[in-house]
Amino acid sequence: MGKYTNLAKDIVTNVGGKENIVSLKHCITRLRFKLKDESIANDDILNNMDGVVTVMKAGGQYQVVIGNHVTQVFDEVNQVLGITDTTDSDNSEENVEKQGIFNAFIDVISGIFQPILVALSAAGVIKGFNTLFISLHWYSQTSGTYNVLNAIGDSMFTFLPILLGLTAAKKFNLNQYVGLIIGASLCYPAIQLDTLSKAGKPLYTLFSGTLFQSEVYQSFLRIPLISMNYTSTVIPVILICYFASKVEKSLNKVIPDMVKFFFVPIITLLVSLTLGFLVIGPLATFGSNLVGSAILAVRNFSPLVAGALVAGFWQVLVVFGYSYLLQ
Structure with a gap:
């Protein structure tokens, strides 16, 4: 019996038992349960339990705050539940509907960033x-x-897309090594705008005189490849991994088992990264630029309004790298 076995058993019992637990993960100090029915959890008992700091409900999760030794309690809870694979893979459309779009979004982002x-x-x-x-x-x-x-x-920070490629793949049920390759491809030097701009002049410029002005240094099968800097970025790799997970899932349904091992990752990478570099990456970057410009516009119009918005969305701004705009 481990040091926290009894605590783990009491926690499982008072969140409604094993049958009420959909999934479990943890952050630095909290056990994050996803429950079928939060109403049957015994909040008062958990709040007054030795070894539990408090109970919180946020982002569609039932959070039991433990402290810095949460990983040890997490392992004990998994032993009680008989869980060997602790990956939170419950991202079904039914679950998203139960959570609500906003809570599902928070759950995805926390699931991607928490491991790193x-x-x-x-x-x-x-x-x-x-x-x-x-x-x-x-x-x-x-x-x-x-x-x-x-x-x-x-x-x-420079190679953040590689790490996010791994965690996003895990969250979206994509092969994790495919996710790593997606992240590494986005960090590949020959793709970066800074590298290309130092090497020579652009072939031409798209959307001149607009917020979306883009220099084209190379093409893919004669299709203009809009150059971007993807190192240190967040949104492009998450979106591409999400798209890749859908591609992989579709391919697993139609490709024979005998050749799945080879052809599923090959086709997934070719389709997702080709569209990623040609469409998803540039659109994600344009969207980021729009958000950044909107933040600056609000700040220039009314610092008071900007301060209120920043206070309300500070965590999101930090996660997506917009806090530098407020310096």
Whole structure:
């Protein structure tokens, strides 16, 4: 019997029993249950239980706040439930309808970002210390010490699409290695606008004089390939992985089992990344630019209104990388 076995048993009992639990995951301090019926959970008992800080309900989840030792309790709860695969894979249309669109969206985003939060925080702290030490003149920005620490801290953000490709694939029930390749492809140097602009002049420019002005340096099968910078981005890789999951699911239904192993990932990557580079990526980037421009427009029109909006959507703005606009 483990240290938290009794606590785990009591938690399972008071959230309505094993039969009431649809799925379970955890973040840094909380057990995040998805229950069939939250009304039968014993909130009062859980709130007063030794080992439980409090109970919260948000984003379609029943959250039991444990503390920093949540991973140990999580493992014990899974032992009680008899669960060996803790992946939260309940993304059916029926479940989305039960949650509501907004709660389903929050659930998807939290499911994608939660696994990398610890690494993301660690990288941010390392970058912060590196900047601090430069300001204190402990070493110069051209030193090897700076470069090593900057590589450790900055790599997480530069290659963020690779990590999100993995977690998004897991969330959307896509082959996780396909998700990794999608993320890595978006970070490939020869695709980035900065790399292409340094290498030569554009062939021509699309949408000149508009917010969507785009330089075209290369084409794919004679189709203009709008160049973007995808390193450090969030939205393109999530959307492409979602699309890839639908492609993979459709292919698994029609391709014979004998050749599925080879042909499903090949076709999934070719279809999803081709459309990703040609359509999904540019549209996602244009959408991001529109949101950024709207934020700046509101701030220029009324800082008071902008402050209210920012306060209400701060977490979303940070997740999608818009907080820099407010500096």
